[in-house]
Amino acid sequence: MTHIERKQREKEEIRQNIINAAIKIAANEGWHSVTIRKIADMIEYTPPIVYEYFENKDDLMKEIVYVGFDILNVGFESARKNEINSKEFLKAISLRQWNFAKENRELFQLMFSLERVVPNEKMKRQFELIEKCFHELAKNDEELVMEYMTNWVCLIQGAISVLLMLKLPPPKDRTIDEEAFFIKMIERFLNSIE
Amino acid sequence: MTHIERKQREKEEIRQNIINAAIKIAANEGWHSVTIRKIADMIEYTPPIVYEYFENKDDLMKEIVYVGFDILNVGFESARKNEINSKEFLKAISLRQWNFAKENRELFQLMFSLERVVPNEKMKRQFELIEKCFHELAKNDEELVMEYMTNWVCLIQGAISVLLMLKLPPPKDRTIDEEAFFIKMIERFLNSIE
């Protein structure tokens, strides 16, 4: 029954190809110009094939968001192995998130676009991991944990959105080193704790 | 020649109706289901009329973003009249931005969506106004002005995105008073200055 497994693998491969094609198109031309036909073209199939693997376009998009969280989670997990104390870990995953956004702009856009709200399981697992750290830092004071963590999430999200995605300030001709600025902000926040 | 002015006014009114219709549809069904035909329906005209007032859909969207910044600017200007010192003013406009996002979710989405980057004049004027405050707070130390201001922008953007738009945390069943939390964060930030 080995050829059945091969088929399974091939199907899985096509599925992946569809997702990758969509991401690739988005990276080059933006999500608004990702179409089923372009995806089909890229994977050298006809459009209806996409519907063998995904219910519809929205479903495909949802799956792509999951892929994004998976990538992010892998980064987080590997950071956990390298860092000993909670503070270092938080600093590390802050940077991971920055780099993820930098290297996967389109994915970040989709995952945290203000329009489509995606409360998914993959995201929750991420938060649980991070929550543990804050429990340590806040010495299990539930109130404080909540406060620190929310603060941290807002800071990261805001900094990446503003500095990396929207590129709002600097107002004049001045330029700033966004990454250095980001790191400084994170450090200041973590130092302000305890 | 008074009837010519009336015509002018009527045209302006239709233009406004188009914009308002688009916002209304977005408020009810999201931006992705705003179509030219629905807009035309709502203002009781046929689709081509929209193109008498806007080059195309993207142009219409851009104008709607401007409307958003105008509303925000009005709020900022009026805050300036009420508050005496820079800190109070910054606190006030932080709250204005929060309330704007709360009352105009769709507009906020459009203005700060991570996909379409809109570096426009209306936005710049806003920043200039705010920059003055930070100049006062940072005692004209250019470096510090930059730092404070960027920090503030990130904080506001992040807090509103996370607490109000994405509604990411709280992780478990716990609920938090987002607005109280937001105010606390702003106060803490402003107090940390100087």
Add this chain to the structure above:
DNA sequence: AAGTTTAATCTAACAATGTTAGAAAATATA
């Protein structure tokens, strides 16, 4: 006031999109 010009609006189409039904081709099974 009638005819003419100009402006405002609509009808009807186009190409591109998501999506689906059913045919055709390829593969597996007997």
Add this chain to the structure above:
DNA sequence: TATATTTTCTAACATTGTTAGATTAAACTT
């Protein structure tokens, strides 16, 4: 080799943004 099943495609549908050209309404001229 014949049949059943799976995979893939063709051809269509409705819905989108958009435009050209017809039609109607308004304004102007004499």
